[in-house]
Amino acid sequence: MFYYVLKYVLLGPLLRLLFRPRIQGLDNIPADGAAIVAGNHLSFSDHFLMPAIIRRRITFLAKAEYFTGPGVKGRLTATFFRSAGQIPVDRSGKEAGRAAIREGLGVLGKGELLGIYPEGTRSHDGRLYKGKVGVAVMAIKAQVPVVPCAMVGTFEIQPPGQKIPNIKQVTIRFGEPLDFSRYAGLENEKAAVRAVTDEIMYAILGLSGQEYVDRYAAEVKAEEAERAPTRKFPRLRR
Numbered sequence: 001m002f003y004y005v006l007k008y009v010l011l012g013p014l015l016r017l018l019f020r021p022r023i024q025g026l027d028n029i030p031a032d033g034a035a036i037v038a039g040n041h042l043s044f045s046d047h048f049l050m051p052a053i054i055r056r057r058i059t060f061l062a063k064a065e066y067f068t069g070p071g072v073k074g075r076l077t078a079t080f081f082r083s084a085g086q087i088p089v090d091r092s093g094k095e096a097g098r099a100a101i102r103e104g105l106g107v108l109g110k111g112e113l114l115g116i117y118p119e120g121t122r123s124h125d126g127r128l129y130k131g132k133v134g135v136a137v138m139a140i141k142a143q144v145p146v147v148p149c150a151m152v153g154t155f156e157i158q159p160p161g162q163k164i165p166n167i168k169q170v171t172i173r174f175g176e177p178l179d180f181s182r183y184a185g186l187e188n189e190k191a192a193v194r195a196v197t198d199e200i201m202y203a204i205l206g207l208s209g210q211e212y213v214d215r216y217a218a219e220v221k222a223e224e225a226e227r228a229p230t231r232k233f234p235r236l237r238r
Contacts, residue, residue: 004057012052018167019045019157023053025174029147031056034108035177038135038200039149040128040208041117043158045165046151047086050115053172059107060115061100062086101134101141108142118200119217124224126155128201128210129217136180136196140187145177146200150207173207 015021029037037058039050051058067078067088081088087107089100107114116138118131139146153170178200186192205212213220 007052007057011048015049015052019049020169021049021053022169022171024171025176026053026055028174028176029054029056029113030145030177032111034111034142034144035113036104036108036135036139036144036146037113037115037149037174038118038131038146038204039115040151040204040210041119041122042126042151043122043154043160043165045154045158046117046122049154049170050149050151050172054113056113058113058115060086061089061104063121064088097132097134101137104134104138105142108138108144114138118197118204121217121221122160123155123210123217124160124221126159126210128205128208128212129220130214131197131201132216133190133193133197135200136193137187139178139180139196139200140183140185140193143181143184145179147177148175148200148203148207149173150175150204150209152208175203175207178203 029035037050037054039046047060047062051060062081067081068074069078087103089103104114104116116135118135119129120132123129135146138144150173151170152173153168156166157168157170158165180196180199183192183196201212
């Protein structure tokens with residue numbers, strides 16, 4: 001119930017008023033039945049803008065950190081994300097990836113929409129990074145279409161580290177559903193899931209116009225963090 005209060009009464013109308021999203025290809029999302037909406041991830045705002053304009057309810061796999069924050073703020077954040085239909089996912093290790101796939105297949109098994117960001121994390125520089133194969137495993141195993149989505153302009157309204165978004169117009173584009181039925185039964189084949197994932201990322205790239213990086217975003221972030229100069233504090237005089 002709270003999901004629909006957020007969508008139609010509280011958050012949805014406010015987001016539409018502030019960011020005046022230009023929406024393209026919304027009819028590409030199936031009116032009923034299970035499907036995956038796979039999008040680029042440029043901003044914290046993406047979690048709210050896409051669900052606000054989709055007619056159907058959509059459930060996202062969200063990072064577990066949103067549900068485990070300390071103190072009152074952490075509890076409020078966790079309550080908000082759960083009420084908004086988000087599922088916590090631990091992103092560390094192979095078993096965590098399998099758990100995320102199980103959760104996603106559970107959503108699809110109920111004939112619902114599942115939202116996922118194949119990059120696995122927000123882009124820290126506005127570029128599109130290599131997709132992780134979980135989205136392909138779910139699409140093949142559940143035999144559901146994948147609708148590519150591009151958020152355009154959300155990096156500019158709320159880049160990483162910025163808490164209060166800038167008020168600018170954004171664009172949300174949905175591409176034609178991708179059919180991977182030809183890969184039925186191949187969800188455990190590395191070559192097959194890589195091919196499906198790359199096709200999904202290519203479709204997102206065509207919608208977003210971003211620069212593409214054929215590496216995982218988390219790896220690039222880690223390398224850049226290591227290269228970042230360590231802040232040096234002046235030596236105190238005694």
